[in-house]
Amino acid sequence: MKRRTFMAAPPAIALGAAASTPLSALAAPAVLTPDTRLLPRHAKGPRIVVCGGGWGGLTAARYLRQWVPNADVVVLERNPTFWSGPMSNKWLVDIVNTDFVHHDMSHAANKYGYRLIQTEVSGFDRAKRIVRTAHGQLDYDYLILAGGIRDNFEGWLGEDREAIAYTSQRFNSAYIPNARMLALKSRVKNFKRGTLVMTLPPPPHRCPPSPYERACLIAWHIKKNKIPGKIVILDPKPKIGPIGEGYRQAFEELYPEIITHVPNAGVKSLDPYKKRIVTAAGEYDFDEAILMPQHQAADMVWHAGLIGKTEQGKPTGWADMDPRFYTARSDDRVYFVGDLMGAISPQFGYYPKSGHVANAIGKIVARNISERVAGKEVVARLPDNLCYMMVNGDPQEEIAVKFEYEVDKASGHVHQTQVDIDVRTTEMVKEDFAWIKGRFDDFLF
Numbered sequence: 383m384k385r386r387t388f389m390a391a392p393p394a395i396a397l398g399a400a401a402s403t404p405l406s407a408l409a410a411p412a413v414l415t416p417d418t419r420l421l422p423r424h425a426k427g428p429r430i431v432v433c434g435g436g437w438g439g440l441t442a443a444r445y446l447r448q449w450v451p452n453a454d455v456v457v458l459e460r461n462p463t464f465w466s467g468p469m470s471n472k473w474l475v476d477i478v479n480t481d482f483v484h485h486d487m488s489h490a491a492n493k494y495g496y497r498l499i500q501t502e503v504s505g506f507d508r509a510k511r512i513v514r515t516a517h518g519q520l521d522y523d524y525l526i527l528a529g530g531i532r533d534n535f536e537g538w539l540g541e542d543r544e545a546i547a548y549t550s551q552r553f554n555s556a557y558i559p560n561a562r563m564l565a566l567k568s569r570v571k572n573f574k575r576g577t578l579v580m581t582l583p584p585p586p587h588r589c590p591p592s593p594y595e596r597a598c599l600i601a602w603h604i605k606k607n608k609i610p611g612k613i614v615i616l617d618p619k620p621k622i623g624p625i626g627e628g629y630r631q632a633f634e635e636l637y638p639e640i641i642t643h644v645p646n647a648g649v650k651s652l653d654p655y656k657k658r659i660v661t662a663a664g665e666y667d668f669d670e671a672i673l674m675p676q677h678q679a680a681d682m683v684w685h686a687g688l689i690g691k692t693e694q695g696k697p698t699g700w701a702d703m704d705p706r707f708y709t710a711r712s713d714d715r716v717y718f719v720g721d722l723m724g725a726i727s728p729q730f731g732y733y734p735k736s737g738h739v740a741n742a743i744g745k746i747v748a749r750n751i752s753e754r755v756a757g758k759e760v761v762a763r764l765p766d767n768l769c770y771m772m773v774n775g776d777p778q779e780e781i782a783v784k785f786e787y788e789v790d791k792a793s794g795h796v797h798q799t800q801v802d803i804d805v806r807t808t809e810m811v812k813e814d815f816a817w818i819k820g821r822f823d824d825f826l827f
């Protein structure tokens with residue numbers, strides 16, 4: 383075995399229900415390589431491999447076990463524990479503690495009876511229905527891609543790998559769940575004076591209202607601790623949105639000395655070492671920054687060769703999928719769940735890339751697969767969306783946005799209705815905490 387292969391592959395940790403793997407399955411080679419066959423089958427039903435154990439993947443796994451009881455459901459997840467994006471802005475400024483956003487995943491695997499393996503998904507052989515991981519291969523009957531997003535720093539920094547690594551390490555926005563969330567929290571705590579710049583990506587991006595929530599809560603922390611600091615939000619959009627009016631009022635009424643929102647400020651270039659950023663709306667020097675480049679579908683969709691193309695033949699950056707059934711257009715054994723999903727409708731483009739939608743689609747895809755396995759007609763189903771955003775820490779006050787979807791009979795396209803709730807209230811805080819409890823109870827606890 384090549385030394386590099388060995389070095390690249392930390393031990394695979396089989397968590398949760400994998401503990402009940404029969405002894406025959408343990409007769410595997412002593413050292414795992416990317417060519418090792420992982421987890422021989424022991425269920426009579428189909429094997430469904432879920433790549434990514436976040437909001438969407440864990441929901442799909444839970445409901446697949448419920449609705450396709452004879453299926454062998456395997457979740458492949460690179461992180462050892464679950465970090466939630468929702469509520470993480472509140473955690474950054476100590477409104478909720480770490481136990482609120484950080485959870486053990488093996489509990490849900492044991493409770494619902496799917497197998498959870500900590501490993502990196504590295505590629506696919508779709509013709510043979512095989513997933514490749516850092517620790518071996520798995521075959522599948524149905525594949526669910528639920529890997530969330532990736533940061534496209536190349537869009538700013540080209541092929542300068544050193545500058546990309548430096549920017550990603552030093553100014554990461556922690557919009558992808560991992561230990562960078564901890565690093566961001568200590569950067570916020572260590573911000574003692576000067577200008578903090580936040581860049582927003584161009585749409586579509588993960589949880590559209592949440593960067594503004596983050597700005598409000600860091601501004602609240604700055605105000606509370608009398609830190610001589612300012613926040614400059616560099617927004618590529620012409621105006622704030624969603625919940626634009628609610629955020630505008632929060633910026634002006636609660637943080638007039640702290641937050642400056644700059645519209646039409648798409649990033650043109652960045653010098654992370656000199657801490658300077660050039661945008662379409664001017665140049666900015668910063669002391670600290672939370673830099674969010676363009677978001678794209680996670681690497682796994684690119685590895686699977688399932689990224690959509692524009693009419694000009696360029697990659698859309700998101701999965702190429704049937705908007706009614708969430709399957710890949712070129713391979714109906716592959717389903718997409720969560721933020722990596724592609725365009726849905728000419729009216730609004732993409733579903734909001736939210737935990738609420740990932741949870742809803744996880745359930746819908748599990749239902750669709752159950753109908754398919756049972757030989758029934760698969761019914762097209764639509765999600766809804768709901769996002770609560772805290773804008774004030776004392777008193778705690780929130781605003782919200784709701785989205786509803788229906789199929790427009792005339793055009794056959796999905797139609798979106800958006801309702802912004804711009805008036806900040808303490809009641810909405812209660813609704814938010816009830817919402818997150820409901821979601822976590824659904825797929826995690």
Ligand SMILES: Cc1cc2nc3c(=O)[nH]c(=O)nc-3n(C[C@H](O)[C@H](O)[C@H](O)COP(=O)(O)OP(=O)(O)OC[C@H]3O[C@@H](n4cnc5c(N)ncnc54)[C@H](O)[C@@H]3O)c2cc1C
Binds near residue numbers: 557
């Ligand atoms: C600050 C912030 C606030 C937010 N607030 C809200 C909110 O209030 N309401 C709301 O609904 N949404 C909110 N969101 C959005 C929400 O977090 C995401 O929309 C949701 O997590 C999407 O679910 P997902 O399953 O697609 O992706 P994720 O939850 O990110 O899960 C993807 C999983 O795939 C794993 N993975 C990726 N690639 C690989 C690989 N190659 N091998 C193995 N594993 C892999 C990742 O480690 C991850 O665990 C917020 C997000 C952030 C960052």
